[in-house]
Amino acid sequence: GQSQAKLSLQPGTPQLTISKHIYGNFAEHLGKCVYGGFYVGENNTKIPNTNGVRNDVVAALKKLKIPNLRWPGGCFADTYHWKQGIGPKDKRPTMINQWWGGVTEDNSFGTHDFLNMCELIGTEPYLAANVGSGTVEELTDWVQYVNFQGTSPMSKLRAENGRANPWKVKYWGVGNEAWGCGGNMKPEHYANIYRQYSTFMAGDKLFKIASGANSSDYNWTEVLMRDIPHHMMSGVALHHYSVIQWDKKGSATNFSEDLYFATLKSALFMDELITKHTAIMDKYDPKKQVALVVDEWGGWYDVEPGTNPGFLYQQNTMRDAMIAGTTLNIFHKHCERVRMANLAQTINVLQAVILTNEEKMILTPTYHVLEMYNVHQDATLLPLELKSTDYTLGADKLPAISASASKDKNGVIHVSLVNIDPKKAQDITITLDGKATAVTGKILASASMQDHNTFESPEKIKPVPFKGAQLKGNNLTVKLPACSVVVLELK
């Protein structure tokens, strides 16, 4: 089929920026994300590390350019008492990780460990505060502990624990999934709780994010936008996972085309979700001062056979590359309202960018998509008109092509294209609204949609130069293979 895209080389009016923060990541105390993933302990002699944080992981995440990292949860956040994670490690109390496998958390990775690690990676921390089972005082103290420069009980304690200067944390989540694991609250109740807790978070440069809706719970967004004064919050969150059925998620690697289709349908639903949540926000906030923060997204499948069901460890195939490519294109399209997002989760949990096994580390197809796409970070959105052919399965259909374009600060244009059809290549004609003189690109593709990288074959899927684009005047023709992600660069 012939798909058509009309791409304007002129930035739209108003000029919109694709915030780099939509490329955020998420690290929860869950399974082997923090312990074994990021952190292997200061005394580990087998795995090269800096203060216990894996050097291979730091290098990979630097290359990925993750702009922010959310921590310590997720559901874990509303059980976490940060004061238990500071000071000498042998004196720290333990706790039970009630949501994730009931394992014992020894608090060896705490506030200093996380914030220093963010400095090492070159990413901004996004702290998720305990509102479900914590106190206002605990949160007030946490803000003061990490941010206060002057003399105070908390800054004194911080200095005693080895850090004289504050870290200056800007991004704060006021609870997580308050409708569920964060306290099973009703939206009206949470709106009041939000107002109360955020009142005592000192510092006017804080970017405070209210715990958001579960997927299509539009009433949640409505109540928050109506009941929380907008000067008290910079963002409202939204969580949506690409899942087939919560009680029957299916294998991450061994799936039929039916299940592939169902997963992508759920992923593409993000567009409708954002459109509808945005419409509600527009009603209360026409100037778009409050951001929509999609701080949990990604594919969710059954855990790998033989692994702890509470650890959410899953493999990552070309299907996940399709989720990542299409979702990021959707975020770009909505960048005026969606100014931050967090893929769940960075290492060994759900749609991870990295998997580790003791001293081994592999990069997933999702990693490669995020890396190919990072050229869009903080670039200007270029409007795109797209006429896509359909990817059909039986009587059901989805648009086969997803596309997005931007211009970076050096005037270089990038176009990201996804063909989710696992059987058919697509010929795309892109009409440029101006002239380009050279086109280069990268492609991520593999023989089958179930393909993935393993510890035995870590580079089965990786980006390679793309030769399928041709420039003729202001026409660009692209041959996009089945189930592939391409990023083009136009000069």
Ligand code: AHR
């Ligand atoms: O990402 C895993 C879990 O999914 C998070 O802890 C929670 O917020 C969501 O339900």
